[in-house]
Amino acid sequence: MKSLVKFTITLGALGVIVGLLLVMVYRITLPVINSQDLKALNEGLAGVFPGDNTFEKLNETLKSSDQTITIGDCYEVKNGGNIVGLVVTVSSPGSQAPIKMLVGVKKDGTISGVKILSMSETPGLGANADNPTYFVNRDKKITFLDQFTGKNALKDPLVPKQDIIALTGATITSNAVSKGVKIAGEVGYNYLKGVAP
Template structure:
């Protein structure tokens, strides 16, 4: 038996067989690990998203589970992910993921828009802005992001949807104008998208 084993080791195919066996073992371990961790990771992501949802949309405004109403659609050539909140079988709000280019990279936001076009709330989900300057878009750092609640395309008007440095109504941060400008732009564009595709988002027919 040992002689046969030694002969196998001396063949040209042995290294390939050994590497194949190692690769198979590694792949098997990765599959097992992935199966063990996939569900906990998914549960954690849903838990985090639920907390964000609770911050931007009052529970009284829906009677379904919005996180079970997930949609991913390409609108005007761009892919969007959003959720529909329903109250008494009608869409009461949408929760839209959007992004805007900040100073150091994309700023990803969650924008909740009521059926009447009014903002329910906005939260920043991720960013790479400068700590101590641009990170004031986070609720944990300042209350600046709360100023969007209750606003719409007509409140303020188009000129108001800019930072004060650009003639608008939104405060900028000392030394970090680009960051709040990007957030304002992203939220404004989300409202414009909602208005342009309102029937689609709210599942209305033209007659409605």
Template sequence: MEMLTAIRNSALGLSIFAVITSGAIALTQVSTKERIEINEREQRARALYEIVPKDSIDNSLLEDTVTITAPYLTASEQPVDVFRARRDGQVVTVIIPTTAPDGYTGNINIIVGINADESIAGVRVLSHKETPGLGDKVDLKKSDWVLSFNGQRYEGSNDPSWAVQKDGGRFDQFTGATITPRAIVNATARAIHYFRENKAALMESKPNLTGTE
């Protein structure tokens, strides 16, 4: 009887320990997920205002958004927000999220700022897994390569200069790493194409947007 009691007590103790441990793990996961989401929002906000400085517009980029679903751009069926910058109530720049699915080591998530005149306001990389010392130079913290998009114009699919120099284009590539910059150049072109296809709607207060295929 004493042995059975001891076994029951041990089993009960293990069960309680398992419940407590599971609860602690779940709580840690929730807390970590929330922190990651907060960090991602903060990073996105910084990137947005690097493209369009706060003091140059009269609205909040984070609050003036349009939700779109465009797998052509994002390689996902999940909806994303397009951010709009205004001056005197008029939309002057939109910032479109897009994903380059053909990075060297996976997806590269970027945002592309496009002015009303279709020139590039700026491009920023939000996340990537590119090779340190090579492909990671697309990150502004590593190099100023991404600034080469500022003010550029894309003439469409018949514009051979919208490519890295190795492919006969205008954009530099990194020594030993052509795949990464090529992926971002192509993703930026898709964002511009989407903007042109939906320009009128993006500039309206209540847009009616569709994904481009």
């Protein structure tokens, strides 16, 4: 009986020590992780809306016209103090899990760029959506995401096999990204027409 009590106390003390060590490691690494996340976000924002711009996170939540598409954080794009666009974080249902993207939108609804933040698509098929060496147009070296740049979310259908070259063997991924970009473009345009001169 005495050895059972001693074992229980030893095991409990060991559990407390390990728990405290985990808390210390978490507190030490959290600022580094947050710093890396912020750096990746800033690179993503600049990547989808190139130029000498600043980005300011909106305090309001914008809504999607499609219940399957989720709009996340949005960032006003300013150049010289003037609003020139919006970067919309959008999630669209992929074949395995939601595909989370940043979409840059100019005041007229033109897409300035698209970056996939996270996805769980099939390697070699849907995962090619974010592959910088997989070209949907090999002659012009255009990747799947590159083809959205310059398209207008209001005027262009943004539909695979119409004005978008679909990924081979990845219809769901192609449709998900296209739909997410289109909705983000519409949301961005509708917001910008209310705030930008």
